[in-house]
Amino acid sequence: MTTSTRLRAGDAAVTVVSNTASVTDWSQRYFGSWWNAATEPGAGSGGGSCVHADVDQNAVDSIAMAVASRQHRAVVYAKATTFVTDDEEDTILAVSPAQRIAYRSEPDTGQFTVTGPDPHEVALAAARLAREAIRGQLLAAGWAVVHASAVVRDGQAVLAFGDKGAGKTTTALLLARAGWELLANDRVFARATPSGTAVFPWPAAAVGLGLLDSLGWYDRARTRLQAGEQLHPTQDQRVTDALLAGSREPLWEKDGHRELKAQVFPDQFLGWFGLRLATSGHAARLLFPRVHPTADPALVEADRGLDDRDFMSGATEDRYPDIFGLARGLDPGGQPDARTQLARGLGAVPHSHFVLGHDAAANGDFLSSVVDAST
Secondary structure: OOEEEEEEEOOEEEEEEEOOHHHHHHHHHHHHHHHOOEEEEOOOOOOOEEEEEEEOHHHHHHHHHHHHOOOOEEEEEOOEEEEEEEOOOOOEEEEEOOOOEEEEEEOOOOEEEEEEOOHHHHHHHHHHHHHHHHHHHHHHOOOEEEOOEEEEEOOEEEEEOOOOOOOHHHHHHHHHHOOOEEEEOOOEEEEEEOOEEEEEEOOOOEEOHHHHHHOOOHHHHHHHHHOOOOOOOOOOHHHHHHHHHOOOOOEEOOOOOOEEOEEOOHHHHHHOOOOOEOOOEEEEEEEEEEEOOOOOOEEOOOOOOOOHHHEOOHHHOOOOOOOOOOOOOOOOOOOHHHHHHHHHHHHOOOEEEEEEOOOHHHHHHHHHHHHHOOO
16 A cells, blocks of 8 residues: 655655555654654645655666666765766666665656665665755755754744854753753754744754763663664664663764764654654744863853854765755755845844853753743
């Protein structure tokens, strides 16, 4: 039976349709309430953009032959070598031999196809296409992607900015633990509107092992994993192994620049950690944290404002280059005018700069006092 999952973020919408229920079930879980995912039987997409994701080896072979017979290029997409070609009808064909996945993209009509023999790989690829299709629609509508965490209460959003390791995720999760709704812990969609700066979540979340431990969530996560539950499968196996072994030390890529983190499904924030999730809000305050291990949490004087490093861009999105035309030729971080207007709007929102220590309880009390006094 064919099933479909409809995803919505504001006015952007994409439907994932498949001949295999586990594929659409995956999209529903991956996007969850963040993008209002709803799965129901039926083959139709209800109009608009659609990702057709079928488990079918013959279709893979057909597309692979078409790619091989034409001039094509090799691109690393989702960590796998993918061969891509454009035909004369503005249709993009691609095949990833290692993943046994084939793609067909018609960006002008909003119709996309992903196929392969492995339901799991098809589900992952379909979710990537759906996510990037939603992003493309939002970029065209004037949204930009900013590198920030965010929580929401009564429609008012508090956004935390800062360099890598500054404490953005810590700030958001501590406030969420104190009763705020978690919108995002790494990046958000944002757009300047007449009523203020609107924000939507980016549907992904990751938490480092050290932060899991300091928040008191490490043992909960480990117990769930030992009982057979799973975190997001894109998570590095070293993180899973560390959790199962009881290791609480942060893990890093070989270059030492990127921390390996637990990748959390949206429903796990509620089921494992008791947090509620938000789907939208309007920016009411900007926070600029900085972590110092021996510090007592306190407000500090600083002139740090928004700049280019706070906006996502093509250079920061190199894991998923836009080989399928889903961004419609726009920078993955947003159009220049949208970014300029957004920076102006967020610049007018009250700012707070502060330092956090390594005492999670003290940090939480301090953050609650800061936002409660200002929102």
